[in-house]
Amino acid sequence: MALLEIRDLKVVFTRRDKAPVHAVDGLNLDVDRGQTVGLVGESGCGKSVTSLAILGLLPTRGVEVSGTITFDGEDLLTMSDTRRREVRGRDIAMIFQDPMTSLNPVLRVGVQLTETLRRHRGMSTGEARVEAQRLLEQVGIPAARQRLGEFPHQLSGGMRQRVLIAIALACSPKMLIADEPTTALDVTVQAQILDLLRTHVADSATALVMITHDMGVVAGICDEVSVMYAGRRIEAARCYPLFEDPRHWYTKGLLASAPTLERPRADRLSPIPGSAQDRIPWAQGCAFAPRCPAVTADCLAGPPPMVSVDDTHQHRCVNPAQPHSGPAPADKELMSP
Amino acid sequence: MGRVIARRLLQAIPILIGLSVLMFAWVRALPGGPAEALVRADASAAEVEAVRESLGLNRPIWIQYLAYLKQVVQFDFGTSLMSRQPVRAEMIDRFPASIELAVSAMIFALVIGVPLGYYAARRYGSALDHLFVASSLIGITIPVFFMAYLLKFVFAVQLGWLPTTGRSNARVESDHPTGFYVLDGLLTGNLGASWDAIQHLILPAIALGTIPLAIIVRMTRATVLDVMNEDYVRTAEAKGLTKFRISSRHVMRNALIPLVTIVGLQLGLLMSGTVLTETVFSFPGVGSFVAGALFARDYPTIQGFVVVIAVMYIIVNLVVDIAYAYIDPRVRAS
Numbered sequence: 001m002a003l004l005e006i007r008d009l010k011v012v013f014t015r016r017d018k019a020p021v022h023a024v025d026g027l028n029l030d031v032d033r034g035q036t037v038g039l040v041g042e043s044g045c046g047k048s049v050t051s052l053a054i055l056g057l058l059p060t061r062g063v064e065v066s067g068t069i070t071f072d073g074e075d076l077l078t079m080s081d082t083r084r085r086e087v088r089g090r091d092i093a094m095i096f097q098d099p100m101t102s103l104n105p106v107l108r109v110g111v112q113l114t115e116t117l118r119r120h121r122g123m124s125t126g127e128a129r130v131e132a133q134r135l136l137e138q139v140g141i142p143a144a145r146q147r148l149g150e151f152p153h154q155l156s157g158g159m160r161q162r163v164l165i166a167i168a169l170a171c172s173p174k175m176l177i178a179d180e181p182t183t184a185l186d187v188t189v190q191a192q193i194l195d196l197l198r199t200h201v202a203d204s205a206t207a208l209v210m211i212t213h214d215m216g217v218v219a220g221i222c223d224e225v226s227v228m229y230a231g232r233r234i235e236a237a238r239c240y241p242l243f244e245d246p247r248h249w250y251t252k253g254l255l256a257s258a259p260t261l262e263r264p265r266a267d268r269l270s271p272i273p274g275s276a277q278d279r280i281p282w283a284q285g286c287a288f289a290p291r292c293p294a295v296t297a298d299c300l301a302g303p304p305p306m307v308s309v310d311d312t313h314q315h316r317c318v319n320p321a322q323p324h325s326g327p328a329p330a331d332k333e334l335m336s337p
Numbered sequence: 338m339g340r341v342i343a344r345r346l347l348q349a350i351p352i353l354i355g356l357s358v359l360m361f362a363w364v365r366a367l368p369g370g371p372a373e374a375l376v377r378a379d380a381s382a383a384e385v386e387a388v389r390e391s392l393g394l395n396r397p398i399w400i401q402y403l404a405y406l407k408q409v410v411q412f413d414f415g416t417s418l419m420s421r422q423p424v425r426a427e428m429i430d431r432f433p434a435s436i437e438l439a440v441s442a443m444i445f446a447l448v449i450g451v452p453l454g455y456y457a458a459r460r461y462g463s464a465l466d467h468l469f470v471a472s473s474l475i476g477i478t479i480p481v482f483f484m485a486y487l488l489k490f491v492f493a494v495q496l497g498w499l500p501t502t503g504r505s506n507a508r509v510e511s512d513h514p515t516g517f518y519v520l521d522g523l524l525t526g527n528l529g530a531s532w533d534a535i536q537h538l539i540l541p542a543i544a545l546g547t548i549p550l551a552i553i554v555r556m557t558r559a560t561v562l563d564v565m566n567e568d569y570v571r572t573a574e575a576k577g578l579t580k581f582r583i584s585s586r587h588v589m590r591n592a593l594i595p596l597v598t599i600v601g602l603q604l605g606l607l608m609s610g611t612v613l614t615e616t617v618f619s620f621p622g623v624g625s626f627v628a629g630a631l632f633a634r635d636y637p638t639i640q641g642f643v644v645v646i647a648v649m650y651i652i653v654n655l656v657v658d659i660a661y662a663y664i665d666p667r668v669r670a671s
């Protein structure tokens with residue numbers, strides 16, 4: 001049994017006088033112990049909402065959640081608030097996108113770090129302080145002892161993200177969720193933070209869910225990748241096959257628009273035309289169909305099922321791209337029986 | 338920090354001088370002067386002129402001002418035209434009374450208002466939240482004197498639970514080294530006197546504190562709602578901290594920052610806005626006294642009290658700034 005098993009997760013935001021938003025729409029996802037899984041997709045496809053659902057941090061009003069999220073044998077969606085507060089921060093930790101706003105501005109770094117240790121590891125104030133200093137050193141913060149007494153505004157963005165990583169790693173969690181942990185940072189700092197996460201995950205038994213819209217981040221760090229579109233997983237594979245042999249046209253589009261060494265992000269090429277708003281409900285067909293270069297009539301004939309290419313590679317495309325195929329074969333429809 | 342305080346105090350000097358000039362000009366621009374108020378209604382112009390001369394009011398106004406300034410820097414505010422007592426003696430009597438009343442009103446507003454506002458925010462959109470918001474709107478619109486009369490009528494006159502007027506019961510023995518009666522009782526070990534003073538404060542403090550209470554409820558609710566949506570509160574939740582720890586450490590600490598400003602502003606208003614409450618409860622404070630002085634065109638009293646009220650405003654503001662720096666490290670840094 002996988003460490004985390006998400007089955008048919010649906011999160012709907014219902015707002016008065018507005019159409020409900022199906023932020024997560026039938027998601028299945030497995031994460032094994034110690035594994036690093038990438039969760040990629042354009043902004044708005046439901047990545048953050050998924051992570052908040054796992055941690056039980058969605059707003060309590062105006063949200064409908066269904067499906068199951070099993071973590072280490074327990075259903076996170078139905079457990080009591082008290083139990084969830086024990087699991088959070090100890091077994092599942094989270095790093096958020098914006099380090100500038102994710103630390104409390106009026107509390108010292110030391111307080112924000114030691115409160116987790118005291119809560120989950122039962123340390124005394126003194127023990128927690130020693131451990132906090134060790135944690136800061138571990139994430140590469142110089143003059144760690146002095147930093148403990150400082151306030152967040154005295155630290156740079158990169159340093160703050162390191163502090164947040166130290167907080168997340170404080171209890172050696174079984175799973176760490178990092179939601180675009182480098183998006184808000186400078187390019188050079190991005191690389192350092194990714195490096196830090198990579199080494200820590202490699203050294204520990206912690207599973208990592210790396211949420212990103214950046215294929216470059218995925219390539220550097222993940223064992224497996226799940227691609228999300230309109231709240232659902234549309235392709236999943238090990239990292240290398242996915243890059244070499246994407247089957248879903250959306251994945252192909254994402255890869256084509258991703259920066260590479262030869263083609264840095266300054267001149268991003270071929271973004272996927274249209275926007276994620278142009279979707280159709282999964283019940284009617286493939287949500288990506290309105291933007292897809294290879295759309296066929298079959299694409300609009302009900303929800304596309306998950307198809308296996310092999311043991312580790314699945315996708316949800318009715319008319320998949322062939323290995324190393326070029327742009328959409330326009331005559332495909334004519335040739336098929 | 339010390340340098341900031343020193344700078345703020347220096348900045349206060351020109352403000353005080355400007356204010357005293359305005360004040361000086363304003364009281365003299367009021368129709369009718371102290372001489373007219375002092376003499377009989379049918380006095381002749383010559384008699385009025387004689388009184389004016391005896392009060393020094395026939396000198397050029399700027400000479401009068403300089404003479405006044407020279408006195409004031411020696412803490413001499415002249416002699417009241419009404420009571421013939423030194424203005425300073427009246428101040429020593431009346432300021433502690435009003436400060437005690439204003440502080441009590443503020444304590445009442447804070448102790449009730451902050452928990453209610455916090456509770457409303459936590460139950461955002463619930464029936465209780467709506468009830469608190471609606472009652473705070475009513476609270477803001479109730480005229481102070483109406484509230485004061487109502488409280489006095491119900492709790493003092495009808496039920497007889499609390500005294501109707503004054504600051505203390507004449508039959509309770511007491512010494513007053515500081516003029517703050519509650520404090521005096523504690524200092525002299527006379528708890529009975531303290532309790533007596535508190536009983537006299539309860540109704541006026543509630544009357545005076547109702548509007549600040551309503552404002553604090555709304556303000557606390559709004560800031561707590563804001564703070565609860567901040568990323569760092571989500572971080573705290575993600576760490577699995579207890580609800581109590583999150584609300585006391587992460588939410589309230591930040592919600593206090595805007596609250597401090599409101600408390601400072603309201604405290605300033607309370608100091609100068611006690612007239613109606615003091616009148617209803619015959620409370621011997623600043624408000625009712627200055628109102629009387631205004632009718633009598635008692636220049637020295639008006640001027641002196643206004644200057645001291647201004648000084649208190651400045652002190653309250655300074656305390657607010659220090660409190661700010663204490664709560665918010667970003668302020669301390671700049």
Ligand SMILES: Nc1ncnc2c1ncn2[C@@H]1O[C@H](COP(=O)(O)OP(=O)(O)O)[C@@H](O)[C@H]1O
Binds near residue numbers: 013023041042
């Ligand atoms: N609190 C909310 N209320 C209403 N809609 C929301 C809320 N949070 C997220 N959404 C919607 O859910 C969808 C998925 O959002 P999100 O998970 O944040 O996307 P991303 O993949 O960029 O992280 C978006 O359409 C967003 O507008």
Ligand SMILES: [Mg+2]
Binds near residue numbers: 044047179
């Ligand atoms: Mg997101």
